[in-house]
Amino acid sequence: MTPGSDARADRLEHPVPDYSDPPYGGRYGKRLKAFHRTGSLLVLSGMTPEDRDGTVLHPGRLGENLTVEQGYAAARKATINTLGLIRLAVGSLGQVLAPVQALGFVVGTPGFDRHHEVGEGVSDVLAEVFGEAGAVTRANLGVAGLARGNCFELVLTVELRPGA
Amino acid sequence: MTPGSDARADRLEHPVPDYSDPPYGGRYGKRLKAFHRTGSLLVLSGMTPEDRDGTVLHPGRLGENLTVEQGYAAARKATINTLGLIRLAVGSLGQVLAPVQALGFVVGTPGFDRHHEVGEGVSDVLAEVFGEAGAVTRANLGVAGLARGNCFELVLTVELRPGA
Amino acid sequence: MTPGSDARADRLEHPVPDYSDPPYGGRYGKRLKAFHRTGSLLVLSGMTPEDRDGTVLHPGRLGENLTVEQGYAAARKATINTLGLIRLAVGSLGQVLAPVQALGFVVGTPGFDRHHEVGEGVSDVLAEVFGEAGAVTRANLGVAGLARGNCFELVLTVELRPGA
Numbered sequence: 085m086t087p088g089s090d091a092r093a094d095r096l097e098h099p100v101p102d103y104s105d106p107p108y109g110g111r112y113g114k115r116l117k118a119f120h121r122t123g124s125l126l127v128l129s130g131m132t133p134e135d136r137d138g139t140v141l142h143p144g145r146l147g148e149n150l151t152v153e154q155g156y157a158a159a160r161k162a163t164i165n166t167l168g169l170i171r172l173a174v175g176s177l178g179q180v181l182a183p184v185q186a187l188g189f190v191v192g193t194p195g196f197d198r199h200h201e202v203g204e205g206v207s208d209v210l211a212e213v214f215g216e217a218g219a220v221t222r223a224n225l226g227v228a229g230l231a232r233g234n235c236f237e238l239v240l241t242v243e244l245r246p247g248a
Numbered sequence: 249m250t251p252g253s254d255a256r257a258d259r260l261e262h263p264v265p266d267y268s269d270p271p272y273g274g275r276y277g278k279r280l281k282a283f284h285r286t287g288s289l290l291v292l293s294g295m296t297p298e299d300r301d302g303t304v305l306h307p308g309r310l311g312e313n314l315t316v317e318q319g320y321a322a323a324r325k326a327t328i329n330t331l332g333l334i335r336l337a338v339g340s341l342g343q344v345l346a347p348v349q350a351l352g353f354v355v356g357t358p359g360f361d362r363h364h365e366v367g368e369g370v371s372d373v374l375a376e377v378f379g380e381a382g383a384v385t386r387a388n389l390g391v392a393g394l395a396r397g398n399c400f401e402l403v404l405t406v407e408l409r410p411g412a
Numbered sequence: 413m414t415p416g417s418d419a420r421a422d423r424l425e426h427p428v429p430d431y432s433d434p435p436y437g438g439r440y441g442k443r444l445k446a447f448h449r450t451g452s453l454l455v456l457s458g459m460t461p462e463d464r465d466g467t468v469l470h471p472g473r474l475g476e477n478l479t480v481e482q483g484y485a486a487a488r489k490a491t492i493n494t495l496g497l498i499r500l501a502v503g504s505l506g507q508v509l510a511p512v513q514a515l516g517f518v519v520g521t522p523g524f525d526r527h528h529e530v531g532e533g534v535s536d537v538l539a540e541v542f543g544e545a546g547a548v549t550r551a552n553l554g555v556a557g558l559a560r561g562n563c564f565e566l567v568l569t570v571e572l573r574p575g576a
């Protein structure tokens with residue numbers, strides 16, 4: 085266990101959502117699975133910076149109506165939401181050994197070239213929660229658009245502790 | 249085994265392609281691998297809504313020349329094609345324990361924001377074939393374009409049954 | 413061991429970078445992890461066609477200022493860079509059993525449709541280094557942009573030999 089990862093997550097700027105109630109997935113599809121666990125790998129569904137009521141943080145496009153700071157804030161919120169998926173899967177963030185891979189999709193104009201600065205929002209939240217072990221392999225890709233006008237989507241995979 | 253998953257797949261609106269003959273991959277590259285299996289994980293190559301003869305279902309862009317219904321139909325066809333990759337790998341869809349992850353890439357205009365409705369085509373086919381076990385973690389990303397004018401590409405990973 | 417994979421890699425058109433010195437990740441973020449290993453799976457961080465000094469090979473967009481040949485060359489360089497991540501992780505390319513999955517993100521105009529020809533750069537380098545075992549499952553996605561003006565990014569996962 086990483087002592088305190090749950091406590092640290094609960095001090096972030098947004099609450100870690102509880103995806104058990106209401107159940108995960110309503111707005112995006114009828115049969116979405118929040119996570120798939122196989123052995124120690126936990127694959128998490130794509131997550132956007134939305135509140136549980138569907139309010140989208142910073143809709144739009146980087147390089148157009150959004151600043152890098154807003155994109156960074158959206159990446160942080162998508163990551164905090166993803167922490168909620170981990171809790172739904174295994175109860176506690178303390179069960180995470182380390183994040184494996186973060187694919188971060190950033191809605192940007194063709195001229196936008198600071199996707200990595202947006203993606204730092206993911207790395208920073210993971211570091212604030214998991215400490216040194218929170219480092220993650222990462223790719224940030226500039227997409228044309230995302231569902232419901234979101235400017236960021238995170239697809240995260242983590243490895244769980246033995247016995248988790 | 250999920251009794252009947254092969255039979256259910258063979259009743260879908262397109263035939264599940266046989267990628268053994270002609271061999272998978274010709275138009276897209278010389279050395280493509282249809283799948284990689286490691287333990288119970290089966291990683292499948294990216295699949296578009298093309299017939300084996302190269303006819304592309306609904307080429308173009310969502311939000312421009314294609315409706316959400318056409319995108320949904322393309323997502324279904326890419327999924328049905330991917331079922332053919334699974335059969336090529338392990339012989340029968342009955343060997344699938346559950347899908348793990350569906351990354352669905354949707355070609356859309358910057359203003360298009362209904363990627364998740366397109367991606368329901370993936371979830372619906374998986375549910376029709378695998379039933380309750382067919383739920384999958386999913387992300388739908390809006391890309392600028394895809395090879396050969398396709399409007400959708402699916403990258404699917406599944407978990408196989410023990411002993412498969 | 414595949415005899416000679418390291419030697420073959422060192423005869424490619426670009427040197428395989430040494431990501432131990434200077435350490436991997438500086439320009440893209442403070443806490444990036446070059447790789448994550450779990451069992452025999454080695455997940456590698458996203459890699460662009462940049463030199464260690466930050467010089468970007470062929471910045472821009474396919475279908476606009478770049479030819480398919482330039483995109484192909486960029487894909488090759490990103491792959492050669494990724495070989496450096498594998499060496500950082502396990503010391504020798506001879507530890508690779510087979511590549512698992514190559515996600516190749518190509519910056520292209522909405523009208524560009526030859527992403528697969530760009531992606532052949534990945535497959536060709538893997539074949540030149542690993543021989544028949546170098547075939548990989550692949551998807552090539554056309555994105556709106558990438559960090560620092562890069563035209564290509566590769567996210568590669570490989571499987572290591574038993575005992576690696």
